[in-house]
Amino acid sequence: MSAQVFALVDGNNMYVSCERVFRPDLIGKPVIVLSNNDGCAVARSQEAKDLNVKMGQPWFQIRHLAESHGLIALSSNYALYADMSSRMMAIAGSFAPQQEIYSIDETFLDFSNLAPAVPNLTVYGHTIRDRILAWIGIPTCVGIGPTKTLAKLSNHIAKKNVGGRNWGGVCDLTALPEPEVDALLAQIAVGEVWGVGRRLRDRLTADGINTALALKRADPTFIRSTVSVVLERTVRELNGVVCYPLECESQPQKQIVCSRSFGAPVMAFDDLAVALRDFAATAAGRMRKQNLKAGVMLVELQAEGVVQEDLFAPTSSKRDRLMAALDAVNDRFGRNTVRVGSIEGHQAWHMSQNAKTPSYTTDWGDLPVVR
Numbered sequence: 001m002s003a004q005v006f007a008l009v010d011g012n013n014m015y016v017s018c019e020r021v022f023r024p025d026l027i028g029k030p031v032i033v034l035s036n037n038d039g040c041a042v043a044r045s046q047e048a049k050d051l052n053v054k055m056g057q058p059w060f061q062i063r064h065l066a067e068s069h070g071l072i073a074l075s076s077n078y079a080l081y082a083d084m085s086s087r088m089m090a091i092a093g094s095f096a097p098q099q100e101i102y103s104i105d106e107t108f109l110d111f112s113n114l115a116p117a118v119p120n121l122t123v124y125g126h127t128i129r130d131r132i133l134a135w136i137g138i139p140t141c142v143g144i145g146p147t148k149t150l151a152k153l154s155n156h157i158a159k160k161n162v163g164g165r166n167w168g169g170v171c172d173l174t175a176l177p178e179p180e181v182d183a184l185l186a187q188i189a190v191g192e193v194w195g196v197g198r199r200l201r202d203r204l205t206a207d208g209i210n211t212a213l214a215l216k217r218a219d220p221t222f223i224r225s226t227v228s229v230v231l232e233r234t235v236r237e238l239n240g241v242v243c244y245p246l247e248c249e250s251q252p253q254k255q256i257v258c259s260r261s262f263g264a265p266v267m268a269f270d271d272l273a274v275a276l277r278d279f280a281a282t283a284a285g286r287m288r289k290q291n292l293k294a295g296v297m298l299v300e301l302q303a304e305g306v307v308q309e310d311l312f313a314p315t316s317s318k319r320d321r322l323m324a325a326l327d328a329v330n331d332r333f334g335r336n337t338v339r340v341g342s343i344e345g346h347q348a349w350h351m352s353q354n355a356k357t358p359s360y361t362t363d364w365g366d367l368p369v370v371r
């Protein structure tokens with residue numbers, strides 16, 4: 001078997017790019033997407049980055065840029081991003097025998113043994129980029145390397161045009177001679193290496209390990225004894241030794257959490273109860289999508305007499321069919337078209353999302369109209 005090769009396909013400014021597909025008027029303008037309750041910036045267009053908007057920066061600190069520089073802030077539209085993501089993953093996955101979906105905008109592909117059908121991986125990378133852009137309108141970068149850690153760095157090189165070269169969105173480190181790879185790694189700060197967080201970065205730079213190349217050249221045994229076995233693996237991966245294979249099987253989720261902060265203070269018990277039931281229904285819907293069953297964990301038990309509603313009574317096949325029908329109706333006609341009777345009341349607790357775009361791809365009522 002020949003050496004392994006990994007590709008990382010990564011959506012550029014993913015959330016903003018999803019919005020721009022349906023709002024081409026946003027192209028070329030500084031755009032950010034805000035977190036739940038319009039709290040802080042969680043995605044930034046390049047133009048917004050150029051205005052020095054930081055990741056996670058609170059909206060109230062940058063609100064003035066809307067006036068002065070035309071900064072456009074959108075509420076997060078997670079239904080849209082999740083749907084666009086699954087389309088992107090499906091297209092990317094069709095280019096390789098194996099795929100690992102790593103995050104909402106990143107997927108690893110197995111590029112080992114593609115020759116002779118695919119003689120040039122850079123050209124292949126461009127084909128993937130072009131197809132994702134043509135079919136769903138999302139710009140991506142493709143990084144190719146002998147390990148996942150190097151594929152990640154390669155993606156960074158393609159995106160940031162490291163080395164003063166325009167990579168056109170695709171970089172294949174396996175096609176470059178080692179000294180050229182090292183020259184590129186020498187220009188990348190150690191904090192950009194996969195798995196090196198801020199704290200670790202500070203510690204490494206204090207030890208004089210400032211670049212990806214310096215980390216590559218560190219002694220793995222020394223790193224293991226002074227830092228961690230995890231960072232030792234990173235060092236080995238930087239040297240082309242695979243420590244992290246592709247994880248293709250998605251593990252069944254052990255827990256599903258549905259939580260939101262409230263849009264306004266919730267003072268009444270009834271409002272809280274309605275919110276709780278709504279979140280429970282959403283979590284249960286996600287659980288059914290994955291064909292999972294819930295066990296019940298009893299916490300904070302109360303004395304007899306304090307009655308709790310039975311959310312997870314023993315299921316019958318009749319109930320399964322009912323819930324399947326409920327999910328199907330809501331998938332087709334929009335969330336909460338049909339819901340359990342206990343979720344009602346005025347929903348003062350809903351997230352405040354003042355600038356949310358329509359669910360263009362997941363709700364019949366929001367389908368864009370073509371004239």
Ligand SMILES: [Mg+2]
Nearest residue numbers: 010011012105
């Ligand atoms: Mg991305």
